[in-house]
Amino acid sequence: MRSRLTRILLALQLLGGAAPAAERAHSEAIAVVVGTESGVPEVTLDALRELYLRRRRVWPDGTRVIPVNLPVDNETRKSFSKRVLGRLPQDLSGYWNRLYFDGIQPPVVLRTPEAVCAYVAVEPKAIGYMRRDEVDRSACRILFVLPE
Amino acid sequence: MRTVIEVCRRAVATVPLALLLAASALAEPLVPGVTRDPSGVGIVFPGNLWISGDATLTLDAPETQPTTFELDDVSLLARWEPFSRLAFFGELRLENLFEVVEHEGVITSGGILEIERLYAETLLTPQLSLRVGKVFTPFGLWNVISRGPLTWTVEEPAITENVFPQRATGLSLLYQKTWQGWSFDATVYGPAQNQIQFRDTEDEGLDSGLLFGGRVAAGRDFGPAFASLGLNAAGFTRRESREWAAATGLDLEVYAGGHEITGELTYRVPTAGGRTTHGLYLQDAIPIVRTLYGVLRFEYFRRPDGPAATGQLVGLFWRPVPNVVLRADYIFGTRRLENFETGFQSSFSLLF
Numbered sequence: 312m313r314s315r316l317t318r319i320l321l322a323l324q325l326l327g328g329a330a331p332a333a334e335r336a337h338s339e340a341i342a343v344v345v346g347t348e349s350g351v352p353e354v355t356l357d358a359l360r361e362l363y364l365r366r367r368r369v370w371p372d373g374t375r376v377i378p379v380n381l382p383v384d385n386e387t388r389k390s391f392s393k394r395v396l397g398r399l400p401q402d403l404s405g406y407w408n409r410l411y412f413d414g415i416q417p418p419v420v421l422r423t424p425e426a427v428c429a430y431v432a433v434e435p436k437a438i439g440y441m442r443r444d445e446v447d448r449s450a451c452r453i454l455f456v457l458p459e
Numbered sequence: 460m461r462t463v464i465e466v467c468r469r470a471v472a473t474v475p476l477a478l479l480l481a482a483s484a485l486a487e488p489l490v491p492g493v494t495r496d497p498s499g500v501g502i503v504f505p506g507n508l509w510i511s512g513d514a515t516l517t518l519d520a521p522e523t524q525p526t527t528f529e530l531d532d533v534s535l536l537a538r539w540e541p542f543s544r545l546a547f548f549g550e551l552r553l554e555n556l557f558e559v560v561e562h563e564g565v566i567t568s569g570g571i572l573e574i575e576r577l578y579a580e581t582l583l584t585p586q587l588s589l590r591v592g593k594v595f596t597p598f599g600l601w602n603v604i605s606r607g608p609l610t611w612t613v614e615e616p617a618i619t620e621n622v623f624p625q626r627a628t629g630l631s632l633l634y635q636k637t638w639q640g641w642s643f644d645a646t647v648y649g650p651a652q653n654q655i656q657f658r659d660t661e662d663e664g665l666d667s668g669l670l671f672g673g674r675v676a677a678g679r680d681f682g683p684a685f686a687s688l689g690l691n692a693a694g695f696t697r698r699e700s701r702e703w704a705a706a707t708g709l710d711l712e713v714y715a716g717g718h719e720i721t722g723e724l725t726y727r728v729p730t731a732g733g734r735t736t737h738g739l740y741l742q743d744a745i746p747i748v749r750t751l752y753g754v755l756r757f758e759y760f761r762r763p764d765g766p767a768a769t770g771q772l773v774g775l776f777w778r779p780v781p782n783v784v785l786r787a788d789y790i791f792g793t794r795r796l797e798n799f800e801t802g803f804q805s806s807f808s809l810l811f
């Protein structure tokens with residue numbers, strides 16, 4: 312009885328089509344990645360917030376951190392920003408304006424998850440994020456997956 | 460009246476040309492090794508040298524003063540990070556280059572060049588940094604971006620102007636920490652101040668002396684909103700006297716639903732007793748469409764030598780491309796003060 316109910320629910324879900332992109336991205340697991348050659352062993356959610364707000368700009372060994380963002384209209388970026396930074400990208404404009412006056416730049420932006428993976432693979436100081444199913448494990452190492 | 464129309468006509472004629480220049484600057488490819496800042500403003504050279512700048516044209520039509528159109532200031536900002544834990548920052552500002560005043564015509568003074576900020580910064584730990592040099596006094600929210608073109612309004616709130624020392628020279632220690640979703644910020648600074656009008660009398664003029672102060676702030680997410688509250692305190696004295704004054708304050712920022720709500724409350728206590736200078740502002744930057752924002756502000760300000768004034772500001776902030784900012788404000792007020800002028804103000808800023 313229970314498995315029949317599950318099958319019906321699954322069929323209804325398939326008939327209903329895909330969820331809206333924003334909803335889907337928000338519920339999907341986001342993986343935080345570094346290159347396979349990176350020496351970064353772990354990063355906490357608090358540390359990730361500091362890195363992406365540029366409040367912290369060096370790794371514990373003193374090397375420069377290069378946080379990498381996806382484009383501002385990317386659904387994964389919006390979801391990451393909401394979950395990690397507590398605000399959508401457009402809500403941070405005043406914050407970045409303030410940092411601009413100290414010459415501190417926001418994270419670099421790469422257009423696609425593939426580009427992020429390719430970049431962190433060759434730049435051991437870089438850190439990025441993407442949907443878990445988009446991670447190229449031959450080039451990137453998952454540090455942790457954001458809780459859904 | 461004809462002069463006002465002429466001033467406005469010249470100002471309006473300048474805007475399309477500047478927009479065209481800005482757009483072409485954005486489209487222009489940079490040479491190899493030189494990249495544009497991810498924000499769209501500023502250029503990064505090899506060796507971690509970042510350079511940016513801005514120029515602002517303003518058109519002021521106060522209710523009780525002649526209309527003016529001026530090249531308000533031209534700024535150059537540079538940050539160089541030779542090592543990951545060491546940075547140098549400088550800001551040069553050229554002010555009052557030329558002005559067109561109603562009934563008076565064009566006034567050119569050759570400009571005044573000022574070193575607005577100049578400091579070295581070293582990261583002692585990932586959370587703790589030390590700045591040595593001249594900085595904007597980290598008192599409240601507004602003063603640290605001062606008169607930059609990216610403030611939401613052309614005119615700063617009255618309570619942020621000449622109530623506490625606006626620049627500090629010496630040491631600044633900054634601590635930033637995120638813990639369990641909370642953001643903590645702390646800053647202490649001293650020992651010198653730069654150019655604060657110490658007393659509210661004209662004959663005292665500008666002076667400099669000693670300054671010590673600090674700010675602590677804590678913030679966190681509350682559901683879909685982020686809120687932060689800061690406490691400020693500074694003590695300062697003229698170089699020739701041993702009398703100290705103190706300024707204390709609260710600042711608040713809230714981000715919710717695209718709104719950016721900021722506010723400050725400041726009290727300045729005179730040394731030899733008497734009335735305080737105090738005031739507050741509360742401002743909401745409201746997203747209208749894409750990069751166009753509406754701005755509402757309420758202000759209250761009381762100097763020691765007169766009754767209080769209240770004011771309201773209605774404004775627009777538009778950033779059509781990253782290196783162009785257009786602002787227009789109208790200030791209503793119950794009383795005119797030197798730094799609380801009612802009327803219309805607008806500005807056009809180009810950033811590179």
